[in-house]
Amino acid sequence: MSYDIRHLRAAHRFETKVDGEACQLDYSLHNGIMTITHTWVPDDVGGRGIAGELVRAAMEAARGEGWKVEPACSYARSWMERHPEYAALRA
Template sequence: MTEQESPTPEIHHDVAVHRFATTVDGAKAYLDYQMDGRTMVVTHTWVPEPIGGRGIASRLVRAAFEYAREAGLKVRTQCSYAEAWSKRRPEYASLLV
């Protein structure tokens, strides 16, 4: 099953703890960030091995970047996955600092 064929998991944004998260097949995946003024600093993306390879990390990062775009924020990636993801998607380049 490809990323496009996989059912899209619902991503929840918990502003209080600075986390985007989803649960797939009972396993929780998440992206953590910190705020530095008007910059969202993506610090960590975690997808447990049993649900890996399904595009879940990509969906989490996309949700964070879309939130930043809608909120008028910039994004700095300290997480290696989010950095690699953003380099492959020039449509988000204007958000990066």
């Protein structure tokens, strides 16, 4: 399934709404390193792959910007381990 994920650069956030529920990934950016600090999907809409799509959107944005990624969030860290095609982005 495809989600309408928006990159809110000023807020350092990726977000989408699913069934009226806000889902988000927060990050910080310093010296070209995107540190993913938090991924949140409410239980009511969990289990649909939303968190994974948020992380994928962040990875693609980092790739496009030439940033490295530090997955401080446990979900983002495990997602990166399962997707070796993004290993080159690891800070």
